[in-house]
Amino acid sequence: MTGPHPSVAALRTAVRAALDQSEIGTRVWVACSGGPDSLALAAATAFVGRKEGYLTGAIIVDHGLQSDSAAVAERAAAEVRRAGLHHVFIETVKVGREGGLESAARNARYAALNNRMDAEGGLSPVLLTGHTMDDQAETVLLALARGSGARALSGIPARRGRIIRPLLSLRRKDTIAACQALGLDPWHDPSNYVSDGPKRSALRTKVMPALVDVLGPGVVSGLARSAALLQADADELDRQARSAMGASVSEVRGEEWRCDMLAALPDAIRSRMIKMLAENRGAGPLTAAHVVAIDQLVTGFRGQGGVALPGGYEARREYGRLVIARPSPRT
Template structure:
């Protein structure tokens, strides 16, 4: 008896370990595009074998004509695949940052709420090609090693658990998997609109790099991201140990300044970031961390450093303290 087509087999293999490693339900986020549709089909098949309940959720942003019809069609396909429950959610897209950013915020808020309601992880269809584009965006913006490290396969935050099992799978494979299974695919016109930076990376920059460098650029970028994530995880672990040790020396929410100074800069800034986040300081950027760090490495008796949200940090009697708004 022959097995499934190679593309279908690759998709199923990509989700298998993550499903068998946890009995927690999964909700597959599905736009109707090839990546998320192939993911939903693989999860439906492997979920039955693993004994894990798999549902689906599609979000209607209401930004394109016929978006409500597309959401209903996608939900119907998910139901036919055997996903349960299947949710079609309508969101209001508002806020700053342009329509793409506002739509993403609205979508993730809706997904997080659905996950909380069902005690589920959210499975997202980002592929190796998406990872490569993310790395290039981080490089171009100079936004630090964490952005160049790309997306992590699984991440839990205050909103939920986000699982990306297809980060090792090419976009062409998801499309082939859909074709092999006769699954309908919706091609979002935004994904070919050159007004968006990511689209130009996908259609202009990456093909040029492939041509100039002789191919293999996207997998190379994804490998770079994976290697960098390993280093970042090691630095984060070292910083967590140092933060616990230093915070215990003071014991009142402050941080001793002198023991911070000899730490490697990468560890020292992570200690400061962890300390400030624990104190509830929001929206920390590199410029804020460097300003706080100057109270340690360039101490000249200067005054407090202002931080987002109206908070601040001052150095008093050799101790860094957070000033409330």
């Protein structure tokens, strides 16, 4: 008696491990585009769900960005059912342009996914996404090119809240092989393979093949390992920053923080604390440039004016204290 194809077995093992602490009856959703990654994940989740007693289903988001997007969504739903998930929803969203098309589409997608999960309820619902090691490597390279900090360079987290990414240890070729072994027909998004398309597409079609050619096939797993190591470091630094914030509560006056106390903190802790302070006030999300400019108010003050922040807030220095608030009305 032969077992499943090695790629099919690897996906099932990854899903089982990701859901290891879940109770029988847990509601497990798969975010599915119909592509090979999410379709292979849907098949693995259906198998594990039957074995472990989970209530499984899929949510497909139609972004409406292509003329045939509705047909693509219906096709994805049909393939998901063939993969073994029969509780399937198609959510149609309207994508804005704030923050760029890619960011707006992602925000609309996750809003729709969360809304459907909330509407359906169930025991401890979780959402599985099909991000692979290749996605992780691409994310790290994009963050590196943007000059991002350790948190961004740590890539895609394996779990955040109720979102779980079981396939970060597997390659994209594994999901393609699994679909072929199971007789599934995934949809291949043409925008993923257009070199003059979105940055991630150009990275996938030009940069990654060049890196593999020069550095060898281990470059993808190497980038993913670096992300995992940085994620642990970033988590610890964030913990220390939160601890520093808690310890300074007695020194906080309304919306002000003593600059001498902030300046005494290590750079890595202070920069995180500044970001947390501002975003807790409602200003955000902050970029690295915002954090650097605020830090200069704390450690390199030369009488400069305030720093404009997202959300209509401003960071400024007054009488030795950092103030994050709405700009003072002009008189």
